[in-house]
Amino acid sequence: MPKVLKAEGMNKCIGCFTCMLACAGVNHRNHSISKSAIKVRTSGGLQGKFVSVVCLACKDERACAEACPSGALEKRPGGGVILKKEKCIGCRKCESACIVGAVHFDEDENKPIICKHCGVCAKFCPHECLEMEETANDL
Amino acid sequence: MKVYLEVGSFLKRFTSEQTNLEINISGDKTAAEVVLSAGVPEEEIGFITVNGQKVDSDYVLKENDIIRVYPIIVGG
Amino acid sequence: MIYEKYIRVLYLDLTTKKIRIEHRKDLYSYLGGVGVASKLLEENLKPELDPMDPQQPVIFAIGAASTIFPVVTKTVAMFWSPLTGELGESYAGGRMAMTLFLAGYDAIVITGSSSKPTYITISRNNVEFKDARAFWGLSCDEVGRVVREREPGGGKRSIIRIGPAGENLVSYACVCVDTYRHFGRLGLGAVLGSKKLKAISIVGDRDLPIKNFKDYFKVYQEIYNKVTDTSIMSKYHDAGTPVNIEPLNAAGGLPTKNLRQNVFEHGDKISGETFAHKNLVRKMACTGCPVGCIHIGQFRREFDKGHEYEAVSVSYDYELLFALGSFLGIKSSDEVLQLIEVVEKLGLDAMSTGVVLGWATEALAKNLITLEQTLVPLAFGNTQAYITAIEYIAYKKNEFYSILAQGAEKASEIYGGKEFAMTFGKNEMPGYHTGYGSVIGPTVGARHSHLCNGGYSIDQSMKEFDKEKLVEKLFKEEKERCMLNSLIICLFARKVYDRETILAALNSIDYNLTNEDLDAIGERIYKTKLRIKKMMGYDGKNVRFPKRLFETPSMSGQLDEKVAYELLDMYNKKVEEMMAKEDA
Structure with a gap:
């Protein structure tokens, strides 16, 4: 069964950003949290709550893929999309199509940062905020 | 003979959340032996008191002694 | 870079x-x-x-x-x-x-x-x-x-x-x-x-590719597992450093009421456990730290009649509970948080503020200063008076508060009471009265902090008091921390970052260092600091110990002033030897 990332324990988040460092490191071979597909931030300064902005793994219709003019975003089994870098022209239409703001744009690469639902962020979450959940294949 | 072991807030994780234990011992046992056998790892023991007095770990227990174990003092 | x-x-x-x-x-x-x-x-x-x-x-x-x-x-x-x-x-x-x-x-x-x-x-x-x-x-x-x-x-x-x-x-x-x-x-x-x-x-948002991902990530994972699997995680995350109140109070090492006492009769009311039960609402972490030792406590304040309340949240740590708690005889966790909030807003060091007020409280009781100067009746346990006094310090309300704003050392030079102005090298004391280590450590430490060499920690681990060993350990630790602080690890994780781990980490990101290199780096840094101190006019022979340290017993029993000065001499000699080596 395919798995997708669920960030349902964000009430336990301590804001250590380890998930972002791990995602940027493993998926982009980069030290910068700017390269992470999951973004943890506070709403309203540090006194506000921690929230995560990450791909919700839309099933059936994927707005980002629909918006892509070059077919670079293919449906991922179970939800979300897979980025085919060689097909991407860097037009940023996927970024604006995602209404939860989970498609980030990598200015250096001129490509979107797309969550693969690989689970590395959940593996390096020390406080069980993030989990991988099994889901039915919708394709 | 019977002795009593009190475990403070932090160390109770090693004693299945029990904070007050009644322990039967036979023969000469030291305070440290009782604390260790209750499950508190050696490296977590800061110091031990018996009946309110700080004792060395080789203190030999007497009937109805009240042992209390404290964690290591932490900081930078 | x-x-x-x-x-x-x-x-x-x-x-x-x-x-x-x-x-x-x-x-x-x-x-x-x-x-x-x-x-x-x-x-x-x-x-x-x-x-x-x-x-x-x-x-x-x-x-x-x-x-x-x-x-x-x-x-x-x-x-x-x-x-x-x-x-x-x-x-x-x-x-x-x-x-x-x-x-x-x-x-x-x-x-x-x-x-x-x-x-x-x-x-x-x-x-x-x-x-x-x-x-x-x-x-x-x-x-x-x-x-x-x-x-x-x-x-x-x-x-x-x-x-x-x-x-x-x-x-x-x-x-x-x-x-x-x-x-x-x-x-x-x-x-x-x-x-x-x-x-x-x-x-900070630049692009920064990882040079040797395989090596780097292998070491990263090992350290991550070590941090999250061992008990440092639970220790600092659970109740956090306030867990110290309980053992220090039981062993007679908790500086209380300007160190007139080493045990606080209301210690249980400001213990880590009490804060966790009554006030703790959240824990947070610094970036890159899976531990999350930052504890946020909340109290409710009535700001007006007619059930007008607000919830106030501040972070708390052991040192704050000592300085704005036991040291001032504050008897409840809510009141400690109230004092922390004032200190936070005004931007003061919580430790110095508490210790300075401890001196002022005793000086007032001993008539070295008057109520006309303090304007509020400073007394152990009087939270409201302390809140006002903290504001007066920040705004230098009158001549007295302008002097108090320069620290306990300065205030005691002018008004007297040096024997109970609790400073080490003019820096207000930390919350450990554990033995000679806690006295000599911050006195000789480059910045007069317990963090320079962890003297309090050596007091705990030393089975039998031995002058030579204590001085040697302090000296060694001071140098080691110079090296650790060039990385810069959080000292809470100092046991995770042993030499082997440090070398593995640095060498995975393109350094090429040996254990001897780390020794040399530590010593090089310590010498630099000592040169700066000399330039600033510091002389290790001119430091003083407040008498109170030898009146109130420590966790290791009564301390002797003569022994303290002897240890100081011994340490100064080690420093001189090291510095002479460089000149040769």
Whole structure:
């Protein structure tokens, strides 16, 4: 069964950003949290709550893929999309199509940062905020 | 003979959340032996008191002694 | 700079509003952090001018492994301390190290002063000096909010700022970092205040490819597992450092009521357990730290009649519970949090504030000072009086409070009561009265902090008191921490970062170091600090111990003043030997 990332324990988040460092490191071979597909931030300064902005793994219709003019975003089994870098022209239409703001744009690469639902962020979450959940294949 | 072991807030994780234990011992046992056998790892023991007095770990227990174990003092 | 053989330094001059960048190959052998900062302080210091002259430099530096390994979270600040008149060195966590790292600067040197209140914004491709006139007078909390709303970069940003105490040049004003962390000790807030520098906002978002992913990530995972699997995780995350109240109080090592007592009869009311039950609402972490030791406590305040309440949240730690709790005889967790809140808003060092007030309370009781001077009836346990007094310190309400704003040492020089002014090298004491280690450690420590060499920790681990061994351990630890603070790890994780781990980590990011290199780096840094101290007029032979240390028994029993001076001599000799070696 395919798995997708669920960030349902964000009430336990301590804001250590380890998930972002791990995602940027493993998926982009980069030290910068700017390269992470999951973004943890506070709403309203540090006194506000921690929230995560990450791909919700839309099933059936994927707005980002629909918006892509070059077919670079293919449906991922179970939800979300897979980025085919060689097909991407860097037009940023996927970024604006995602209404939860989970498609980030990598200015250096001129490509979107797309969550693969690989689970590395959940593996390096020390406080069980993030989990991988099994889901039915919708394709 | 019977002795009593009190475990403070932090160390109770090693004693299945029990904070007050009644322990039967036979023969000469030291305070440290009782604390260790209750499950508190050696490296977590800061110091031990018996009946309110700080004792060395080789203190030999007497009937109805009240042992209390404290964690290591932490900081930078 | 990571993967490069130089240190990238950003120089900011507040007088000319000019910046410059230098790539310093010569600083590479100092690794980073406190090593680099010490060298930069040494070369920018102006010994002919007053310590508080606005021309004096302030250095910030991140370490050789900042952010990219677990619990390597600190930024160091170095300056000329207005409190002790010598070496100022202070560390803060939060997001600052990550933002400097990803903005591309290893160190910042700030010189000069602005004629008008200013704040600085720093990013990878811009540095600006901006108008902060309207911010002058704002609390740490408020100025953080306005800068946050005005400047971009949320999530990748760190905002450091001073409060009214810094503006008013209180000698132990702190600098607040990202709301809950601080450059707490030795008065950096006043130094920034003297430069009219209200805040700095740093955004870090550069592209930084990992050079050797396989090696790096292998070491990263090993350290991550070590941190999260071992008990340091639970210890510092669970109830946090306040867990200390219970054992220190039981063993007679908890400084209480200006150290008139070593046990607090109401200790259980301010214990870590009590705070966890009554006040704890949240835990947080510095960037890159899976532990999350920051404990946020909440209290309810009635601000008006008719059930008008607000919920106030502040961070708390052991040292705060000691300084603004047992040391002032405060009997409830809510009241301790109230005092912390005032200290936070005004931007004071909580430890110095508590210890200074402890002296003032006893001085008033002994009629060395009068109620006409203190304006409020300072008495152990009187929270309301302390709240008002803290405000009077920050605003230097009258002549007495202007002097109190210079620390317990200064106040006792003028009004008397030196024997119970609880300072080490003019820095107010930490919350450990554990034995000779807790007395000698901060006295000989480069910045007169318990963090210099962990003397309190040596007191605990030493089975039998041995003068030679104690001095040797302090000396060794002081050097080791110079090396650790060049990385800059959080000292809570010092047991995770043994030599083997440090070498594995650094060598996976392109260093090529041996164990002997680490020894040499530690010693090189310690010597640099000692040279700076000498330049600032410090002489290890001229320090004093407050008599109270030898009147109130410690956790290891009664301490003898003669032994303390003997240990001091022994330590000074070791220092002299090391320094002579260099000259030879």
